[in-house]
Amino acid sequence: MPQRHPQPIVTVDVVLLTLYKTELCAALARREREPFEGQWTLPGGWVHADEDEDALSAAGRILKTKAGLESPYLEQLQTFANRHRDPRGWSVSITYYALVPYEQVKGEQVQWRAVDSIRSLPFDHLNILRTAVSRVRSKTLYSSLPVHLMPKTFTLSELQRVYEQVLSSPLDKRSFRRRIEELDVVEVVPGAIESSGAHRPAQRYRLKKRFDGALAVADRNLGLKVG
């Protein structure tokens, strides 16, 4: 069957997010070729139809190559597909977002920038970035998503702080703890009690195994409007 229409370019781009100090940051990678050679963009690349099994594995390959990451939390965001987004012609970007604890980030190929400080990017990457940040913030209100930004073990106060940093907004402690309990995604680390200085000793928690690459979703928000 002959192809009667010119076919679009197919790429995968990834919004890789971490929390560095108190800021939600995105990874940018330097482009190695035209267009926009030498500029910083979202990590991405062509689909390699001869080696990638599917779009998700293309995203995984990109994260591994550009940021040394093995298996961060990775989810499809949206597809941006039109005539204008790439100077080379009609193009499709299947986009993903990934969350990773700062401790796991390796490699010097990416640069981290606070998402709210990024004002322009080549292609339509600013739009893709903002779509991802808005998705992550709205999911944070109703799910266990930010758990994937945490180190292996953490206290509930640390977890709440990460939620608050992603949202740039305080949460009510009692509602937050009640909802996290309902979500049933974390478990006590046996014997791991943290006692530091003036504070009461705090229990350390970890993500339950079955939520490794998964989310729990609440039917009410996690405390934002209650606080």
Next chain:
Amino acid sequence: MPQRHPQPIVTVDVVLLTLYKTELCAALARREREPFEGQWTLPGGWVHADEDEDALSAAGRILKTKAGLESPYLEQLQTFANRHRDPRGWSVSITYYALVPYEQVKGEQVQWRAVDSIRSLPFDHLNILRTAVSRVRSKTLYSSLPVHLMPKTFTLSELQRVYEQVLSSPLDKRSFRRRIEELDVVEVVPGAIESSGAHRPAQRYRLKKRFDGALAVADRNLGLKVG
């Protein structure tokens, strides 16, 4: 810049949904060429890079050509992209879902089938269909989405019935009305009071202009668990 990798096929497929009698139904179209020639699949086709502005307008073109629809509620669902879904090779399907009142459906090119009765479809279309139905049902719980299945004017009881039919589940009338009021998407049709037989006369409503192609989202569900 030479392309070093073979490029995928790029198609757009649409899950077009309506409510017929009391059932959520999807439109199927007969394929005019191989693969699967003569079989019923989701309406879809190649992106025409030379005429489509973007993927959304490709979806609009497909709906217009195959179902005579001008501007139904249309939203991107997800992109299915892998080596296995199409016998012609690595392929991308950018998928959309559309909602339309049964009254607006034209043309004999599509066949309507109750979504819960469809057991197999060519390609990965059954998976796409199920993803769409699950998205529509979960959005129905928290938003004004099913309003786009309604005729121009309707009573609140008719609206509740449509929500219940999409969800296959009853809703609590008081919670439902309170949430619909909070969503602020419908307005009274002046003078349109329906009086039929034994029932109390019921006010007719219509969608507010600014929600024509849009959604209002609630922060709590619309009554399912309250009932």
